[in-house]
Amino acid sequence: MTLDATPDLTCTDLTKRFGDVRAVDNVSFTVPAGSFFSILGPSGCGKTTIMRMIAGFLEPTSGDISIKGRSVLNVPPNKRPVNMVFQHLALFPMMNIAENIGYGLRRRGMGKSEITTKVGDALERIGLPDIGTRKVDELSGGQKQRVAIARCMVLEPDVLLLDEPLGALDLKLREHMKVELKALQAAFDTTFVYITHDQSEALVMSDQIAVMNQGVFEQVGTARDLYYRPDTAFVAGFVGEANRWRGAITRIQSGEIEMQTPEGLTLRGTMTGTAPAIGQQADMFLRPEAINLAADTDGLGGAQNVLSGVVTSLLFNGAASRIIVREAQTGADIEVTLPQSGAFASLSKGDGVHLGWQAAQANCFAAGEA
Amino acid sequence: MRDGTRLGFILLLTPLVLWLTLLIFIPHVDMFLVSLRERVGVGQYDTSLANYHTFLTEPLYLWTFLRTAVMSVVATVITLLIAFPVSYYIAKIAKGRLQSTLFLMCLIPFYVSELVRTFGWMILLRETGIVSNLLQWAGLADQPVEMLYNDAAIMIGLVYTSMLFMVVPLVTTLESLDDAVIEAGYDLGGNAWSVTREIVIPHAAPGIVSGSIVVFMLSLGNYLTPTMLGGKDSLWFTELIYSQFIVRFNWELGAAFGFMLLFLSSIIVWGMLKLTGQTLEKTMG
Structure with a gap:
């Protein structure tokens, strides 16, 4: 060269x-x-x-x-x-x-x-x-x-x-x-x-x-x-795996938005591109590995999004193993990568878990294009 | 279960075996025996090679055979030269409806009997025919032109009759050539000529060989076209066989001619296969 x-x-x-x-x-x-x-x-x-x-x-x-x-x-x-x-x-x-x-x-x-x-x-x-x-x-x-x-x-x-x-x-x-x-x-x-x-x-x-x-x-x-x-x-949807939600924007604050899904989940993420007005639709994409898993809410260390749910299936695939968690409040399915530290090695179907992530890790886009 | 499959095998094989023995093998053996007879008196026959001797020592018979073989080879080459671009167009360039339409158009003339098709050529080529009239009308000829009863007319008829049998195997082999292989040929610096020579023709070789064998054998064994378009003096080998059997009623010599035709044409095909480095298995498989 x-x-x-x-x-x-x-x-x-x-x-x-x-x-x-x-x-x-x-x-x-x-x-x-x-x-x-x-x-x-x-x-x-x-x-x-x-x-x-x-x-x-x-x-x-x-x-x-x-x-x-x-x-x-x-x-x-x-x-x-x-x-x-x-x-x-x-x-x-x-x-x-x-x-x-x-x-x-x-x-x-x-x-x-x-x-x-x-x-x-x-x-x-x-x-x-x-x-x-x-x-x-x-x-x-x-x-x-x-x-x-x-x-x-x-x-x-x-x-x-x-x-x-x-x-x-x-x-x-x-x-x-x-x-x-x-x-x-x-x-x-x-x-x-x-x-x-x-x-x-x-x-x-x-x-x-x-x-x-x-x-x-x-x-x-x-x-x-x-x-x-x-x-x-x-x-965001094509490259890599992502959990995806669509909802109405309820709050906009310096690049971060809060939105509410039709099922009633309130989620916070980071807006890419110009944010639409409050009340308009947005799509949120969240990588399964960006979600922290904890046995109780204290273990999540003050994450901006905190949810809890029940493990409905374990998808074992070596280092890329995942679990699917059914959110307690709305029944939405969320894919979460299983940490490789071994802390959740004994997790089994039906166990209750808590999920948390920072708003910076969830990418949001104005809805409509894809 | 085993007996069942064996029975099925035998039942499936029977028609083929019957067909081969009754219609091919027995008549040929009988014909061969006839060709070995020599008539020494009324109703008296000796076994001898006299008929084959006659064929090999009479220059007219040998020349007729040679002429028939050379004309058939030329007809095969001309058919190939015309059919190759046509097949390439049908198989590789034409798409969808156009492709099937063109293929069908090659096929349609064969719905008509060969006799009628040959008459068609006679209508076109005879002295009072369409081509002759057109030439006079255009001022290119000042009197009626006779285009029948010469070698060119025979050649036209043979090529026309054989075209389909060259186009079908060529289209089939050319269709199996991946377009990407042709594109790769261009991509790596080839031009139309070198891609055709190094990629398309080697790929189509089995189709070229099988088409050529069929066309050659059909031309060699053709009776109708040379007789009708070439007239009485066309000197086609099948006419000799016909005249021995039907006109002279000399079945012995006619049978010997038939066997010489089979033998010599097999040698020519074998020689061509050797010359082009092809084998019959590769061609038919």
Whole structure:
């Protein structure tokens, strides 16, 4: 990475319309050189459309895409300094692994011996030096993955696009490949643009994440920003787990609000964005791990929100174990992460517990958008 | 239970075995025995290879066979060259309704009997036909043009008759090619030519081979088209067989011709498979 400020990829006011549908609506973003940028969103949000426009398979309706400061709008896909790892990898089944990786180099008219060296290097780099003569269908899912990346990386693209390449892998391998992809990105020192609907893939690997919904970017930021300081209700609900309430605002005080749910719960949280007037609806999102659990109210140490209830189910999942508490007053269900200190190891169904959290930990948004 | 499955197996197999033995195996064995007979007198026969000897020593028969084989190969190549872009368009570029409509349009001519279709070509190509009249009307010809009864007319007929049998296997194999693989070919720097050569054609190879075998065999064994469009002098090998059986009433020689056709065409197909590095299992599987 150099200090020159030209970003590897810049999209300006990118718009793509299919008939009346705005698949991508005025999206602008910048990806600095050498970083790992993810676009996270539910299926149908337009993320694949963005990727295909960057790769050159779709023409934007308006807006500009530039790579290393140069617009690539009128450059066909085979001439763009961008390569793509496809969702199902799209390795060439009619070629062996070495021919697959050497394909792009052959297209550039490189000499045979040089191709052999480069392919050998690439195989070495992905840790599979001896598979050159094998066929594509003799490889495991994870190996194919690495070959697909190597096939692009031998061409030394300015930007590597990855279209949900982990989707087809089983859970264990997916967890492993997340770490490996990040390591490969560091090893090749290339800008990666990764699209996914799986938030944990985006959160684990990315330097920057854009959360996309219905054709627009809801928020662009680091994983930490998105998780702890979501800008919109959509981001708060989409990234990570959250308890969610909707209620009428009863009091506003320097960024903090108090609201009342239709069931009669009174909750305090922090408002993001401009607070609506008293009496209007707001949505509150609260992470299950932000809730303190105590056997009696004294154990909550003066939290701004205090509730009590009865454990209705225990969802054991190792470190991510949760309980569902039915609130005594209104019967609302609240998900709470079980502390790993062991203090509540003996908790069982039917036990009474007290819950508490600070207003700063509950994010509130004006209702209506999501 | 075991006996039950065995009975079912035998029952399922019986029609196939009956069909193969009664309609394919027994007639061929009988035909082979006929081809080995030599008539030495009225109602007197000897076993000999005389009929095969006649075939191999009479240049007209050999030339006719060679001509038929070369024309069939050319017809196969032309059919492939026309059918490949058509199939690629149907399988990869056309979407939804257009795709099924185009496919159906390839199929519809085959609802009409081959005889009628060939008559259609005769109406178009004969001296007083539509093409001839059009050329005169346009001033490109000053007298009626006869376009029937030559090799070009036979070729047109053969390609037209065979088109569907090339399009169907090609569309099927091309449809199984993932669009992403083609896109990856472009993405990694390929152009239309190199993607076609390195990705599309290798993928479609089984379809190309099976389509070509079918078209070649159909052309080689075609009787109607060469006779009608090529006239009496078209010298198609099946006409020789026909004339031996029906005109000359020389079943022995006709049977020998039939076996030579089977034998030589199998050798040609085998040679083509070897030449293109394909196997029959790969093609049919």
